[in-house]
Amino acid sequence: MDTLIIYAHPYDKSFNHAILENVEGTLMQSQERFNLVDLYKDHFNPAYTSEELALFKDGKTTDPLVEQYQKFLTSTNHVIFIFPIWWNDTPAIIKGFIDKVMKKKFAYEVGKTGLIGHLTHIEKVTILTTSTSPTWYLRLFCGDAIKRVFINATLKQLGIKHITWHNMGNIDNSTAQNRHDFLNNINL
Template sequence: MDLYWDNFNPAYDARELSLFKAGKTSDPNVKKYQKLLKEANRLIFIFQVWWNDTPAIIKGFIDKVMKKQFAYNVGATGVIGHLKNIQRVEVMTTSTSPTWYLKMFCGSAIFSSIQP
């Protein structure tokens, strides 16, 4: 998937937002990405770091594609994942900020969000 090549729109329009609660979509790119995700066993994110954060297009991809009822549901004891076919996820990033700066002052956005 190449979000830029596909002209993926990370923002919700009114129609798409009205379908959010039901876990549905009107975006053809989202439908295409969901089909690809159902068939994948590995997911690799490659993106540049903008202002020490994930780009909006990646955040929009996660918000619009990894929908409730598609990627997960909420059960009595917590989140139930549906994409069990994906065995591995890798994240590769680039940045113009020096690595020492990112480690010392920004930390790991991935690990800090999953650790208590």
């Protein structure tokens, strides 16, 4: 199985980076092929330019990173997202990744009753996140944006069916043992 890791955190001493290192180590140990998209190190611009937006209806891009990321997505059947939950939702760079990379004709078509996803070859998506709020708080009081919007709307509209989400909530108050347990319980 080919795996694509989409990583979105600018600070290499973050717990998100520890998650990334753990995932890479697990994939290397199991001799799985994988590619890493590090959105910050790639200097990915999540905002559309007017030139690129003019190409939107045709599903085209002026951004070579978008083309590279689409090639990775075409040849993968497992995607792993690693990012922090900021203000109860995905960081802007993840939203921009979806906006710019998941283009019409590549990732979906518009049908009479909605979107028809083209990424059905992706068998599995694993989402690994961190948050300052406890997970139960995000789910009950903050709208559960990761599950309701990112998973159940965005990814499913792209044709992806098997999605799991693991959040290390309450990260600021976590102990070394809590973080160790989270890393050891990551199931890819």
